Amino acid sequence: MTTADDRALVRDVLDAKPQAWDRFVRRVADTVWTACRLLTCDDAEARDAFADVIDGFHVDGFHRLRQFDGSSRIETFVALSARDILAERMLRLFLPDSGVKGWTAFERFFGADISRIIARRLPGVDREHIRQDAYQEISVALISDDYRRLKAYRGIGSFTGFILHMVDRLLIDFIRHTMPSRKPTVATMLSTKPPPSWEEFPSDLPSPEDALLEQEGDRLLSMATQVLRQAAADLTEAERLYIHIALGGGDPIPAREVARLMRRPVEEVYKLKQRVMDRLRSSLDKHPAVKTWRASV
Amino acid sequence: MTPAPLHSLFERLFGGTDGAGRIDARHTAELAAGMEHGDPTKGELADNPERSTALLAAYLDGGLDDAAQQEVHARLSQSPARVHEVASADAFLEAMASAGATAPADLVTAIIARNRPATVSKLPPRRSFAIWKWSGVAVAVAVLAVLVIVGRQSVPTDTAVPVAVKSVPRSVADQMPHQVAKPQAPQRSSSPAMAPATSKENPPGQVTAPTKPSMAPEGFDVVPNNPVKR
Numbered sequence: 001m002t003t004a005d006d007r008a009l010v011r012d013v014l015d016a017k018p019q020a021w022d023r024f025v026r027r028v029a030d031t032v033w034t035a036c037r038l039l040t041c042d043d044a045e046a047r048d049a050f051a052d053v054i055d056g057f058h059v060d061g062f063h064r065l066r067q068f069d070g071s072s073r074i075e076t077f078v079a080l081s082a083r084d085i086l087a088e089r090m091l092r093l094f095l096p097d098s099g100v101k102g103w104t105a106f107e108r109f110f111g112a113d114i115s116r117i118i119a120r121r122l123p124g125v126d127r128e129h130i131r132q133d134a135y136q137e138i139s140v141a142l143i144s145d146d147y148r149r150l151k152a153y154r155g156i157g158s159f160t161g162f163i164l165h166m167v168d169r170l171l172i173d174f175i176r177h178t179m180p181s182r183k184p185t186v187a188t189m190l191s192t193k194p195p196p197s198w199e200e201f202p203s204d205l206p207s208p209e210d211a212l213l214e215q216e217g218d219r220l221l222s223m224a225t226q227v228l229r230q231a232a233a234d235l236t237e238a239e240r241l242y243i244h245i246a247l248g249g250g251d252p253i254p255a256r257e258v259a260r261l262m263r264r265p266v267e268e269v270y271k272l273k274q275r276v277m278d279r280l281r282s283s284l285d286k287h288p289a290v291k292t293w294r295a296s297v
Numbered sequence: 298m299t300p301a302p303l304h305s306l307f308e309r310l311f312g313g314t315d316g317a318g319r320i321d322a323r324h325t326a327e328l329a330a331g332m333e334h335g336d337p338t339k340g341e342l343a344d345n346p347e348r349s350t351a352l353l354a355a356y357l358d359g360g361l362d363d364a365a366q367q368e369v370h371a372r373l374s375q376s377p378a379r380v381h382e383v384a385s386a387d388a389f390l391e392a393m394a395s396a397g398a399t400a401p402a403d404l405v406t407a408i409i410a411r412n413r414p415a416t417v418s419k420l421p422p423r424r425s426f427a428i429w430k431w432s433g434v435a436v437a438v439a440v441l442a443v444l445v446i447v448g449r450q451s452v453p454t455d456t457a458v459p460v461a462v463k464s465v466p467r468s469v470a471d472q473m474p475h476q477v478a479k480p481q482a483p484q485r486s487s488s489p490a491m492a493p494a495t496s497k498e499n500p501p502g503q504v505t506a507p508t509k510p511s512m513a514p515e516g517f518d519v520v521p522n523n524p525v526k527r
Contacts, residue, residue: 025409033400034393047404054408067347071361072354079393080350080357080386112392113385122322158342158349158382165378172326179323221324224303225331232332237367240374246311247329248380250322261384263359263366273311280307290303 001027007070014062024065025054028078035082041108049086056085087159094147103143106150113160114138114167120249121171130178138170168248223287231283238262239276242269333377342372342379353386 001009009027012020036049057065064085068077090109093102118134142149153162232240245258255273259266284290306324342349342356355361356369373379 022409029400029405034396034398037398067351072358076354076358080354084350160385161378161382164381172330175322175326220302221327237371237374241370244380247325276311284303
């Protein structure tokens with residue numbers, strides 16, 4: 001079926017044409033079922049979820065369905081709508097006494113996203129242990145105080161966006177306290193070099209030199225943040241979005257991935273990169289601290 | 298303070314070519330946190346929150362024109378939460394494409410039966426208006442017809458005056474004696490017909506002839522004034 005056919009089908013459903021609802025359910029059944037299987041724990045729950053999703057399209061005079069205008073494929077629209085409905089369904093599980101059931105549902109729903117965010121910020125095969133620790137710490141933070149953080153959602157904005165942003169903030173906190181700039185990484189700890197002698201083992205306390213370097217590192221970061229914020233004010237929306245995407249990863253994000261997220265051609269993303277760098281260089285040169293340094297030499 | 302370390306940091310963060318070396322995770326984390334202002338979780342992708350999912354689907358399917366896409370970029374650039382949402386939706390659709398499952402037939406049938414609309418749902422305004430308009434016309438015609446009939450049959454208010462008969466029903470047989478067969482008494486059957494015990498039919502042998510032909514029309518003004526001539 002073409003998008004035009006799907007649009008006509010949805011119109012027929014809204015007009016309560018005979019058999020239109022039956023045809024619609026059959027048309028989207030596989031998409032809804034796939035979404036339910038992905039986002040629920042087992043077959044029995046998926047069947048319940050399937051009924052809830054179809055009900056979700058039916059209630060309030062096909063309220064959700066009315067939003068479909070044919071600017072996307074119906075599969076995409078239905079998959080994302082099913083995800084929204086299942087997210088609302090999952091929220092209902094976080095009632096008092098929901099216990100393990102609520103968390104299991106949550107993890108099934110967001111586990112892949114949490115892992116993806118962690119993997120992006122902490123890339124590399126050598127960081128597998130750190131990623132696992134991060135996952136554990138984030139999970140504990142989300143569960144603590146009877147899911148206080150999850151229950152803080154007040155229905156404003158996307159629930160998925162709310163949760164994933166919270167996960168990212170918890171991850172940033174984790175990185176801050178477990179990965180100070182000068183601390184040896186797991187890579188160095190796991191290297192195949194011969195073990196150091198007792199005298200060579202680093203002390204837990206930072207040396208005066210380390211403390212100075214860390215201080216310098218913090219100052220550098222603070223300066224970079226200022227320059228970035230200043231530059232961002234003059235950037236176009238697309239350029240600012242590029243910066244947001246680039247700051248989501250621990251490795252430079254490949255242009256094709258940025259292009260995919262921005263739904264723009266890769267060639268355009270390369271040009272975007274170039275423009276952003278030019279603007280940042282310019283902002284950096286104008287920054288008071290840099291001007292002061294230039295004047296002093 | 299020299300600009301070199303910052304140049305280097307920005308170069309690796311934003312200008313780095315694909316496959317360039319690792320960036321300090323803490324640097325990007327701090328910068329990402331530092332770029333936030335306001336409440337990054339508030340706000341929707343669309344002005345009308347109910348349109349957010351449809352808009353997201355259109356964005357991911359490449360179904361938006363340039364202006365609409367720029368609008369989405371603007372909203373994404375203001376909120377890291379929305380960027381996460383888009384990335385998550387994109388990953389979900391990819392997982393959907395590779396998982397592709399077929400819904401159990403029994404489940405689909407049961408759900409269809411359960412949700413089948415019993416009544417006509419709310420109709421779009423234009424159609425609704427049309428229905429009301431034609432309903433009104435139909436009612437007006439019906440009222441007019443009733444008034445005409447009542448006018449022709451008007452009953453005198455003075456009950457002492459006898460009702461004037463405007464027309465007397467006449468049988469078709471009277472009007473067209475050559476075209477209508479005259480009633481005849483049914484022939485007696487040699488074998489009695491079976492009839493149920495509760496049947497109101499006359500028992501065999503007690504058949505009474507109808508008092509008038511069953512084909513004769515009743516009422517007034519139904520007999521044509523000019524019978525068809527052969």
